[in-house]
Amino acid sequence: MDNNSNNITLHIFPDTGAMWEGLGGNFDNFTEILNEFIDNAISNLLNVENPIKNILVSVEQSVDCSTEYRITIEDTGSGIQNLESAFTIGNKSGQESPLNEHGYGMKHALAAANKANDSWKIYSKKQEDSFYSLVAAPYSLKNQQVKRISKNLPGQICNTHGTIISFNISFEWLKTITKGLRGNYTKLSKFMNILQEDLGYTYGPFFSESGITLTLRYKDNESNRTQTLNVEEVKPSEVRTLNPGSGTTTYDLSRGPISIDYRFLQIKKSEKYEKHYLANMSTSGVEIRINGRLLADNIFSDIWGIDRHNSYNYLLIKINLKSTDLKRLPKTTTNKTSLKQDDPCLDKLYSWIRSKMPTPKKEVSLADDEIDLFSELEKQKKSSYKTIDPSALITTEQNTFYTLGEKIRIDLYQSVLNKIVIYEGKKEETHPKDVYQLLMYWDGLVYDGVPVAEGILIAAKHPNSVRKIVALKNNSKDDNGNMYKITLETWKDENIDYPE
Incomplete structure (x- = not known):
């Protein structure tokens, strides 16, 4: 720090390790990381005259570590035109299309995938060069080393010109491909199928409009065979x-x-x-x-x-x-x-x-099941009764048989002006067992010391068998000595427009 009069100058030299760690903390899953490299490849291919516009993503279990996988992204583009700007954080001078917006993509994706900053390599060869350039870990803010090698590129689809990026990722990163999906995914083939879908969703229009092809290739550990997947547009x-x-x-x-x-x-x-x-x-x-x-x-x-x-x-x-x-x-x-x-x-x-x-x-008619219809019914009833009884309780979360240590949820519980009405329902058609389900709610509440005034069985329609059982049960009494009162309703009776 220079100290001259009232002005000082701070000489700021970022720590490469700390910067690398912070740079890589912006991603939630591996697909997002991979997208950064594919953005660059597509951007380059959109601006190259080469009639062969291919991108290949390869995944293979690391030879040195069973919990790591080697990822390689290749393209048949024109190579990285300016390595210095490409490796400078925030530099936009190499921008080739709107996909290269920020000047961070490649660097922060590498930092996220290879946190140790020790396994990544980038090979690139321009069309006019007789050599390819190799840039390898670790990343340096000041003196990044570049090797020039007079050979063709060591790629599977590109050797005369293009770019190859490779790095190791952990199995934990690979598993994030299926983040949010139900099931326990362990097989590489499953991860690759989901990745194929992800990429087809993110980049679909490019494949149909630009002539660019994107292929996934992986070695199945179980069969020891190499599998290939072509990425196509995902459509609704x-x-x-x-x-x-x-x-x-x-x-x-x-x-x-x-x-x-x-x-x-x-x-x-x-x-x-x-x-x-x-x-x-x-x-x-x-x-x-x-x-x-x-x-x-x-x-x-x-x-x-x-x-x-x-x-x-x-x-x-x-x-x-x-x-x-x-x-x-x-x-x-x-x-x-x-x-x-x-x-x-x-x-x-x-x-x-x-x-x-x-x-x-x-579109209530598109509800998945009666749970959605009850959610709509709950909302309507809360709106209708809030001025009549500010203390009204209308909920789909009320349980019964508390005194027995059980928690059996009632489809809809309504307490308005101290009158308790309970609901059991089906989306389409009720069955005899639904009558007894409603009676179980009723008996449970009585057992818990809560008197019930009415039980409503609701669905789009009720068969004669259900109507006969309801008539029979309405002639009997609960444990409090009160007559059961079961009413049959349709969704439209309750102003729910189902079915349309």
């Missing part, structure tokens, strides 16, 4: 288009006009996929792409300000924003896993979506 199972339909328009998000491709869809659960377009609360809503690349999905409450519900699972709005001018597009986070929430372009985009669909229609 469309039922129909919704108003305003689909099309392309020009719109200014506040920094200049861009093109917006849009599709407003009703979808159903896809039988082809395990992770995407399942028509559930995790895979419906609004997805936003920039020039085809997925940037955000499953957006709902941020746009309409209403809570998510299974009755909206049918809705998928696909938005693709197109422009070669990055300044006109919404800003992304540095790891490109979402859009910047403080960007006014995003608010204007949400307003544009609302102008096309002011409020999504709640």
